[in-house]
Amino acid sequence: xxxxxxxxxxxxxxxxxxxxxxxxxxxxxxxxxxxxxxxxxxxxxxxxxxxxxxxxxxxxxxxxxxxxxxxxxxxxxxxxxxxxxxxxxxxxxxxxxxxxxxxxxxxxxxxxxxxxxxxxxxxxxxxxxxxxxxxxxxxxxxxxxxxxxxxxxxxxxxxxxxxxxxxxxxxxxxxxxxxxxxxxxxxxxxxxxxxxxxxxxxxxxxxxxxxxxxxxxxxxxxxxxxxxxxxxxxxxxxxxxxxxxxxxxxxxxxxxxxxxxxxxxxxxxxxxxxxxxxxxxxxxxxxxxxxxxxxxxxxxxxxxxxxxxxxxxxxxxxxxxxxxxxxxxxxxxxxxxxxxxxxxxxxxxxxxxxxxxxxxxxxxxxxxxxxxxxxxxxxxxxxxxxxxxxxxxxxxxxxxxxxxxxxxxxxxxxxxxxxxxxxxxxxxxxxxxxxxxxxxxxxxxxxxxxxxxxxxxxxxxxxxxxxxxxxxxxxxxxxxxxxxx
Amino acid sequence: xxxxxxxxxxxxxxxxxxxxxxxxxxxxxxxxxxxxxxxxxxxxxxxxxxxxxxxxxxxxxxxxxxxxxxxxxxxxxxxxxxxxxxxxxxxxxxxxxxxxxxxxxxxxxxxxxxxxxxxxxxxxxxxxxxxxxxxxxxxxxxxxxxxxxxxxxxxxxxxxxxxxxxxxxxxxxxxxxxxxxxxxxxxxxxxxxxxxxxxxxxxxxxxxxxxxxxxxxxxxxxxxxxxxxxxxxxxxxxxxxxxxxxxxxxxxxxxxxxxxxxxxxxxxxxxxxxxxxxxxxxxxxxxxxxxxxxxxxxxxxxxxxxxxxxxxxxxxxxxxxxxxxxxxxxxxxxxxxxxxxxxxxxxxxxxxxxxxxxxxxxxxxxxxxxxxxxxxxxxxxxxxxxxxxxxxxxxxxxxxxxxxxxxxxxxxxxxxxxxxxxxxxxxxxxxxxxxxxxxxxx
Numbered sequence: 001x002x003x004x005x006x007x008x009x010x011x012x013x014x015x016x017x018x019x020x021x022x023x024x025x026x027x028x029x030x031x032x033x034x035x036x037x038x039x040x041x042x043x044x045x046x047x048x049x050x051x052x053x054x055x056x057x058x059x060x061x062x063x064x065x066x067x068x069x070x071x072x073x074x075x076x077x078x079x080x081x082x083x084x085x086x087x088x089x090x091x092x093x094x095x096x097x098x099x100x101x102x103x104x105x106x107x108x109x110x111x112x113x114x115x116x117x118x119x120x121x122x123x124x125x126x127x128x129x130x131x132x133x134x135x136x137x138x139x140x141x142x143x144x145x146x147x148x149x150x151x152x153x154x155x156x157x158x159x160x161x162x163x164x165x166x167x168x169x170x171x172x173x174x175x176x177x178x179x180x181x182x183x184x185x186x187x188x189x190x191x192x193x194x195x196x197x198x199x200x201x202x203x204x205x206x207x208x209x210x211x212x213x214x215x216x217x218x219x220x221x222x223x224x225x226x227x228x229x230x231x232x233x234x235x236x237x238x239x240x241x242x243x244x245x246x247x248x249x250x251x252x253x254x255x256x257x258x259x260x261x262x263x264x265x266x267x268x269x270x271x272x273x274x275x276x277x278x279x280x281x282x283x284x285x286x287x288x289x290x291x292x293x294x295x296x297x298x299x300x301x302x303x304x305x306x307x308x309x310x311x312x313x314x315x316x317x318x319x320x321x322x323x324x325x326x327x328x329x330x331x332x333x334x335x336x337x338x339x340x341x342x343x344x345x346x347x348x349x350x351x352x353x354x355x356x357x358x359x360x361x362x363x364x365x366x367x368x369x370x371x372x373x374x375x376x377x378x379x380x381x382x383x384x385x386x387x388x389x390x391x392x393x394x395x396x397x398x399x400x401x402x403x404x405x406x407x408x409x410x411x412x413x414x415x416x417x418x419x420x421x422x423x424x425x426x427x428x429x430x431x432x433x434x435x436x437x438x439x440x441x442x443x444x445x446x447x448x449x450x451x452x453x454x455x456x457x458x459x460x461x462x463x464x465x466x467x468x469x470x471x472x473x474x475x476x477x478x479x480x481x482x483x484x485x
Numbered sequence: 486x487x488x489x490x491x492x493x494x495x496x497x498x499x500x501x502x503x504x505x506x507x508x509x510x511x512x513x514x515x516x517x518x519x520x521x522x523x524x525x526x527x528x529x530x531x532x533x534x535x536x537x538x539x540x541x542x543x544x545x546x547x548x549x550x551x552x553x554x555x556x557x558x559x560x561x562x563x564x565x566x567x568x569x570x571x572x573x574x575x576x577x578x579x580x581x582x583x584x585x586x587x588x589x590x591x592x593x594x595x596x597x598x599x600x601x602x603x604x605x606x607x608x609x610x611x612x613x614x615x616x617x618x619x620x621x622x623x624x625x626x627x628x629x630x631x632x633x634x635x636x637x638x639x640x641x642x643x644x645x646x647x648x649x650x651x652x653x654x655x656x657x658x659x660x661x662x663x664x665x666x667x668x669x670x671x672x673x674x675x676x677x678x679x680x681x682x683x684x685x686x687x688x689x690x691x692x693x694x695x696x697x698x699x700x701x702x703x704x705x706x707x708x709x710x711x712x713x714x715x716x717x718x719x720x721x722x723x724x725x726x727x728x729x730x731x732x733x734x735x736x737x738x739x740x741x742x743x744x745x746x747x748x749x750x751x752x753x754x755x756x757x758x759x760x761x762x763x764x765x766x767x768x769x770x771x772x773x774x775x776x777x778x779x780x781x782x783x784x785x786x787x788x789x790x791x792x793x794x795x796x797x798x799x800x801x802x803x804x805x806x807x808x809x810x811x812x813x814x815x816x817x818x819x820x821x822x823x824x825x826x827x828x829x830x831x832x833x834x835x836x837x838x839x840x841x842x843x844x845x846x847x848x849x850x851x852x853x854x855x856x857x858x859x860x861x862x863x864x865x866x867x868x869x870x871x872x873x874x875x876x877x878x879x880x881x882x883x884x885x886x887x888x889x890x891x892x893x894x895x896x897x898x899x900x901x902x903x904x905x906x907x908x909x910x911x912x913x914x915x916x917x918x919x920x921x922x923x924x925x926x927x
Contacts, residue, residue, distance in 0.1 A: 371763035371770060373745075373752045382753045 013115070022079070026115065029074035036071070055482070058473040065469050069094035072123050079116055083107065088454045092461045097123030099468035100344060102218020102314035102437025105457065107448045109223050114204065120219045121211040127468070128215025128344040129178045129248075133171045170249070177252050178214065178344075185210035185240050189233065198230035205229075213240045216345040218314025218437035225316040225438075225445050231300060234317050238304050245272065245311035245339035267379055268340050272350040279306035279334045286327040293318070302327075305445075310334040312346040314437025316445020328423070328440060335430040346435030346467050348398055354378060355391045390472070397471045398433065401463065405429035408459045409452075416453045428452075432463035487511075487550045488843055490529075491536040491566055492557030493519040495812060496582060496605065499836035500554055501527050503857055504843050507921060511545045514557075537565040539573065547573045554839045556582040564588070567599045580842050582835060584722055601842065605835040606726035612834055613783055613808055614730045616827060617715060619698055620806065621706030623688070623827055626852040627695075628863050628912050632896045633889045634698040635861050635912070637854055638705050640687045649704055655679035660700035663693030664898050666886040666914035667859070674859075674916070676886050690854065692861075692888025692912055694896060712780040713737055716804070718765040718795055719785035720744075720751035723810065723831065727783055732757050739779070741765060765795035768802060777803030784809040789816045796825045814856060833857075845924045849910070853917070860917050861888075862924075868907040870927050877901050885915035885923050 013026035072094035076084040084090045089105045096103045097120050106112065112120075186206050193201030208221040222228050226237060243251070250266060253259045263269055284302030287293045293301060301318040308315045309331045320331060337353065339345025358376045366372055375382045406429035413420040420441075427439035428449070438445040443452075449460065466474055476482055486508045490497050493514035501510060501523060510529040513536040514520050520531040534541035536557070547553070553570045555563035560583040567579040580601040583589060592602040615625040615634075624637040644650055648658035654665060654677055667690040668675040668683060675681060683689055691701050713736055717724050720742035728738045728751070738758045742748040745762050752760035763770045765786065776782070782804045784792040789812055796807040806826035811817055820828040833853060841851045850863040866873060872880060877887070878901035890897040891910040897903065905911075915923050 369759075369761070369774065371741075371761040371774070373748045373760045373762050375749065375753045377756065380756075 022113075023115075025075045025079040026119070028078055029071065032074060033071040058476045058482070062469055062473045062477055065099070065465055068127075069098045069123075072098055072119075075116065075119055079113070081112060081116060083111065083450075086454070088457050088461075089450075092449070092457050093120070094123060095461050095464050096437070097121075097217070097219065098127035099435050099464045100124050100128045100215040100217040100312075100346065101432060101435040101464045101467075102212070103432060103439075103443070103449050103460070103464070104219065104437075105448055105450045105452075107450050109220065117221050118204075118208065121208045121217075121221065124215040124217030124219055125182065125211040128217060129174060133174055173252050173256070174248050177248055177256065181240075181244065182210055182214045185214055188236055188240070192230070192233045192236065198233045200228045200230065201233055209237065210240075213237055213313065213315070214244045214344065216241065216244050216311050216313045216339060216343070216435075218308075218312075220315065223446070226304075227317045227446070231296075234300060234304055237315065238307055241307050241311045241313050241315075242273075242276065245343050245345050247340040247342035248344075249342045250340075265379060268351045268354055271354050272340050275334070275337050275350065275353075276307050276310055279310055279330055279337075282306075282330040283323075283327045286324050286330070290324045290326075292323060305331065306334055309436055309438070310337045311339045311343075312434050312436045314431070314445070316438055319444055319446050320438075321440050321442075321444025321447060332423075332427060332430060332440075335427075335434045335436050338434060348395060348434075351378065352391045352395060355383060355388055356395060359388055359392065394470065394472060397475060401466055401471060402429050402433050405433060405459060405463045409456050412453055412456045412459070416455075418451070418453065428460060429463060432460045433467040435464060435467045486552060486843060487546065488552045488554065489513065489542075489545050489547060489550045489570075491553065491555040491563065492582075493523050493531075494556075494558055495814075495832040496556040496558075496835055496839075497554075498523060499814075499830075499832045499857075500556060500839050501529060503836060503840040503853070503917075505529060508843055511550075513541060513545050535562075537562050537569065539569065542566065542569055542573055547577065550574065550577055552842055553577055553579045554842070555579065556835070556839060558582075560585055560588065564597070564599075571598060578842060580839055582839075586726075601838070603835050603838040604726075605831045606723050607730070608834045608838060609723065609810070609829060609831040610727040610730040612829060613727055614734060616808060616829075617712055617731070617736070617781055619702045620712070621702050624829075624854060625698070626861065628850055628852075628861070628889075629891050629896065629910065631695065632891065633912050634693055634695050635852060635888070635914075636691050636693065636698050636701065638689050638691065638701065640683060640685055640689065640705060642686050644685050644705070647704065650683050650685065653680050653682050657683070660693065660697040660704070662896075662898050663691055663697040663701060664886075664888045666690050666692050666888045669855070676882070676884070690859070690914060692898075692914065694898075714779045715739070716741065716776055716779045716782040716799075717785065718742075718782065718799075719787070720747050720760065721785065721787065723785040724783075725751050725754060727785065728755055728758050739774075765791070766798060768798060771799065771802045771804075779804055781806050781808065786810075787812075789813055789820075793820055793823055793825065796820075797823055800824060817856065830856075844920075848924070857917055860915055860920050862911075862913045862915060862920065864911050864913060864924065864927055866905060866907055866909045866911055866927050870905075870907070872905055872926060873907050875905055877903050877905070880905070883922060883926070884919045885913055887911045887913050 013023050069091060073090040076090040076093060077087060083106050084093060092105055189201060189206035189210055190203050192198040193206060205221055212219050220226060226234060246269060254263050280303040283306045284299050287298040287302050304317045305320050320327065336348055338347025338349045341349045341351040355376065355378065362374045362376060365374060376388060377383065406425045409420065409425040409428060424441035424443065428443050431437055431439035443449050488504060488508050488510050490500055490510060490512045493512050497512060501512065504510060505527040511532060512520060512523060512529050513532045513534065515535055517533050520533060523529065524531050532541060532545045536542065547570055553567065555567050557563055563581045563583065567581050570577050570579050578600045581599045583602055583604050584606050588597065589602055589604050591597045592599060615627065616622050619625055619636055621638055622636045623639055625634060627634050640650060665677050668677050668681065669688040693701060715731055715736055716739045717728050718741045720740045724740060728740050731738050732755065740751050740758050740760045741763055742751065743764045748760050748762040776799060782799045784796050786792050786795060792809040796809040800807050808827045808829060809820060809825045811820055811828045811830050814830060817828050837851050837853050841848060847865045848862055852861040877899050887899060889912040890899055892906060911927065913923060
């Protein structure tokens, strides 16, 4: 599979050619990747490769998300980029790209070459829907065992989703929709520039932000993130973020098959919009009441920032790092909401909140009615007890990892003698495990993760990886029972 | 008429009991023992074997049979044997018992080629649903697409004299659009004339329009409490079907089953029902869940003894009325002696549906009362009948009463001066042994 990823380097190479920047880092990276891919093919060979069972799928998913960014970091290193010369930083940037996190160690984004920036954005796009989903869609060899792979790959507990089509067909539909949405985003954004509504928006920016927004990534080609664009563009991005945060399987039914009623009945969607609304209102309230901003600007900034953080995108239209405690707290909490299952977003996902809420409700009901049997339904379909348990386990593991991550940052800061506020540590940990990107303090929307030590950067890289594979595949690998017969 | 009955279980026995006097019956069953116990009681031919095979069907004489009643508990076997019968003898009528709503729907959409299909679960559920709408009723059935309702009431011993009780019928304020067609006093049957009075302890049969049936219920039960909370014990196929029918009427339904898997399955299938996994014999559970406040309980456990005990326990805890399914007809008097309000025999309910096909094709529907002692017939009057154009007062007394007429789609509750017209659909109360006579003269 890796050898195909190598082909992806051709795109930034073309961009580099177009802008007259050095092409060779991408070609060399591509060559190395393809070479390694072929070598891996040779080692595993057809006799091992065919059977990807449920066991192997954990390993495959976990490893792919570790390995692909290794190759993704090659151009940064080969390109002799001063900001990314440290391999730890380069790897952080690549992981942040492929996991669609959007956290960056760059302090001067625009200082990077256009091709290099394009590669960052493209890594978002490739990682957003999932390289494995793409592989299942196009590669013949992965068809067997594709179901398990897709289950472990798609964000959120999609086992409650009924795949009425074959896995290959499902994966294809997802990518078709994803690609279609990207084209719409590019055209929409470019139109803003062409029509003169937004003089700051060039075609290059349109493509870069489109790739980033449909993946709910957060990398921008500008130092000031999306704040440089006109309000119209920001509203368009806001809508795109909300759409990309909806379950793509559901979205496909609505947009392509025209089953509009699917959306009206969708409990997850309703909760998702409710979360977004409440978050936006709280942040806006803080901005207005705190006298930080006023009028339309406060509403736009509050809503954009709340949605951006909740859908785990991480774009910034204002420096939320400077906002008051209510806004900051709301944004931190929103980091734990996440987008819908089956979208490109990260974090806990709205559907798990929904299931947990229903679970709590049932426990309370059963405290009074001991013998009552209350199946939990999502969208009219009964959710298996097993799926409920795994949702609970996931949330607990997620919170545990988040706390441990923040703790590790503080330990490292103490031993290295640097200063970091508690809230900054919590924010960075939450932003990385939730694949949000922008955190608080120096790591805010316009800031950078550069001040972190190498060890802390490593921890945060680990958190992004865990967040993207949804912890469980890795936790399973750590369990002793996995390696025993 | 030559009739083949497939299955000698409870339903088959009820069918045989209703038909053996007038028809030539052959019963097929795989169980030799069941057949021999049947032939001890009734004069029928028996064939031992699998009714889904050609050989057995031929042995049973399908070639010159007029009707096949496939009423074994195995619905797939019933269907296969019905298909086979249609092939071997194209002119034969087949009626099939099923418990699957899917099959029933497929048949209604004419995708399954049988003449009639009936589900004991659904029929029983509809019967129970009817009873729950009419407090104090022992049994009820609707005729003519719901325009006419027949109801059997027990007049309580402690009822005071009122507008209907203790007065001669011609003076009693009986609801309009209704007619008292029979009074059963102990073992005695009275076909009431104007001078007769309803007494305490009587059992009466009323034919009425649905609103008047409810008025009767209020007169007798003296309560017009709104019914909206029903508890069903036993979440098997019968229990869940009843729950579904009641939920469709927007009643609140609680389902109780001691088997966890069955309770879970029911809870998943019926989102609007509240399901509990508990023993029906657990008084603490009944108290904890305030079962006494419900407006009625239905017992569909698989065992008559358990149904009886659970119903009595619920009664002790304040649940009324109690409706219990009975599987063995001989348990009915035990239920009544114990104080179960209503005993319903699902086999009886569906036997009614089967038996209709052995009757005159002019009969659209039959209901049986008092374990087939009486029948209610829905019969269209012929032009040639000697009773046509006679006044009701002049009709002969043949152990039968016409309770209602449907003329040009409108319902008439006839009085002495009304005249019988050809083409009238008559809803007739009749003693079962005189049913053939009524068919002949009308």
